[in-house]
Amino acid sequence: MASAEQLLISKVLSDRALVEVIDLGLRPKHFSDNYKNIWSWLLDFWQTHSEIPTERALNTEYPSVSLGDASGESLSRLVEEVIDGHRKSKVSELMTEALPLLSGGDTKAAIAVLASGLQDVAGETALSRDVDLVEHWESRLDRYAEMRERPDKLVGISTGFPGLDRLTAGIRPQQLVTFVGEAKRGKSMLTMVMAITANTNGLSPLMVSFEMSAEEQAARYDAYVAKVSHTGLLRGMSTKEEVGRLDKELRLRKNRSPFVIVEDIASSTTVSSLAAKIKQHDPGIVFVDGVYMMDDETGEPKGSPQALTNITRSLKRLAQQYKVPIVITTQVLSAKLSSRVSRRVTADAIGYSSSFVQDSDIVMSVEKDPDYEDRSIVRVLMSRTSPHGEVTIKWDWDNMDFTEIGEDDDDDDEERDDFHDW
Structure with a gap:
């Protein structure tokens, strides 16, 4: 059975949907070691040739890699699964690092490892937001007008x-x-x-x-x-x-x-x-x-x-x-x-x-x-x-x-x- 990473790469190639996936916050670090290099190669290909590689190009570069049929899959759902898999992997690594400290009686150090690591995991999976200033001008005018009507002129x-x-x-x-x-x-x-x-x-x-x-x-x-x-x-x-x-x-x-x-x-x-x-x-x-x-x-x-x-x-x-x-x-x-x-x-x-x-x-x-x-x-x-x-x-x-x-x-x-x- 194909993994979420395999299906996502297949979906990106077949639907030519690389930009959409990047906008959803996916990065090479979210992939496991087996597919991180493949995703990085795909990004490099896109930046060099200004187009998404075909499945044939991928097979030429990575002949041993097989991809599943992702025709019925949701792109956003596959991205969520890959990111969630990354989170699970990072949490598992943190627990592996913290357990010896906990067993050795250094509870404070174990908590510090977990707390710092979990904060990093939450931060690196946060999504950015793009706003088109030309497209959304009317909503801004409405907001300014609403602010003008406030008797105290407070926006906060x-x-x-x-x-x-x-x-x-x-x-x-x-x-x-x-x-x-x-x-x-x-x-x-x-x-x-x-x-x-x-x-x-x-x-x-x-x-x-x-x-x-x-x-x-x-x-x-x-x-x-x-x-x-x-x-x-x-x-x-x-x-x-x-x-x-x-x-x-x-x-x-x-x-x-x-x-x-x-x-x-x-x-x-x-x-x-x-x-x-x-x-x-x-x-x-x-x-x-x-x-x-x-x-x-x-x-x-x-x-x-x-x-x-x-x-x-x-x-x-x-x-x-x-x-x-x-x-x-x-x-x-x-x-x-x-x-x-x-x-x-x-x-x-x-x-x-x-x-x-x-x-x-x-x-x-x-x-x-x-x-x-x-x-x-x-x-x-x-x-x-x-x-x-x-x-x-x-x-x-x-x-x-x-x-x-x-x-x-x-x-x-x-x-x-x-x-x-x-």
């Missing part, structure tokens, strides 16, 4: 901050968005506000937390939605009125989409395990707070430049594969900040790897406002889709109220300050 997910929304037009599917800043500058709370906003608008956020427990994150969530003191909530010092407000808000939200926190104090999350979580929970947006603490599946030391490069590249591919935005936070190298006073973040100050800039669609910094203790400046440092700009956010932790301060607000503050001085 709201950040919860109007100024950031105006700059970014929202966070879009397949984007990798990075927030950078010094420790304790509000990056974690900023992403929590974004996640709550997404959930309020009907999406299901998935948030990976390395430095805070699920209970701590839950307390931030509860305090923010009820606008009660976070510290008071944690210390059992909430007033009766605050408890009542919290009860009301949580009851109002009980029928919303899920909001999932992944607690990982041991920092063992990898890109593959994150992919599994995405597949399990099907979120509308993903947050990784403290991405520099993720494990690299190739075994590079945690936090090293190569490990971070591997992680950011893989996260970008993950966002594209699952068509979901991924928002990450990382720290800056304080010694490289532009000034001891302003503490302004530049691209050079982003910690340990240039891959954050290279792989991210948007990079935003979170900086201390040098003039006000209770304010932070969020700047768009680099973006493929939006202009540079900045917004100022005022942090009121007692009432969990984090709002933008506009120019008018600054003027009012200056007038009040002048009045008190006078």
Whole structure:
């Protein structure tokens, strides 16, 4: 009985369907050793002679190869069978490599081999997509018209901050968005506000937390939605009125989409395990707070430049594969900040790897406002889709109220300050 590889090659020759198969994502590496060389020869023949070889030409080059009758076979189904056979072969190789490690008691190394290999298998079988810009002009006009009618002019997910929304037009599917800043500058709370906003608008956020427990994150969530003191909530010092407000808000939200926190104090999350979580929970947006603490599946030391490069590249591919935005936070190298006073973040100050800039669609910094203790400046440092700009956010932790301060607000503050001085 002819194999799927034999039938596929026969089908390509008889139907002259090489381009269709290439468009379906088939590559020489998807064939077993017996047929990989044949497929490579077929591609070389096509590129050299600008035509698909005949069966006679194939028999002349490979006289011992026999092909089956594929006249009743589906081309796309045969491609699926060949790719699936490749996947099975690769998984079998991974298991063969991992089993000795597992038997020797090195479970962590075995998991690393499997996780890294499975990620590679998933990536190398992903299909590309061709779009004819001339043919599809009408659908683009319809999309632009629909965007124009939106009152908020957003094309993505709201950040919860109007100024950031105006700059970014929202966070879009397949984007990798990075927030950078010094420790304790509000990056974690900023992403929590974004996640709550997404959930309020009907999406299901998935948030990976390395430095805070699920209970701590839950307390931030509860305090923010009820606008009660976070510290008071944690210390059992909430007033009766605050408890009542919290009860009301949580009851109002009980029928919303899920909001999932992944607690990982041991920092063992990898890109593959994150992919599994995405597949399990099907979120509308993903947050990784403290991405520099993720494990690299190739075994590079945690936090090293190569490990971070591997992680950011893989996260970008993950966002594209699952068509979901991924928002990450990382720290800056304080010694490289532009000034001891302003503490302004530049691209050079982003910690340990240039891959954050290279792989991210948007990079935003979170900086201390040098003039006000209770304010932070969020700047768009680099973006493929939006202009540079900045917004100022005022942090009121007692009432969990984090709002933008506009120019008018600054003027009012200056007038009040002048009045008190006078």
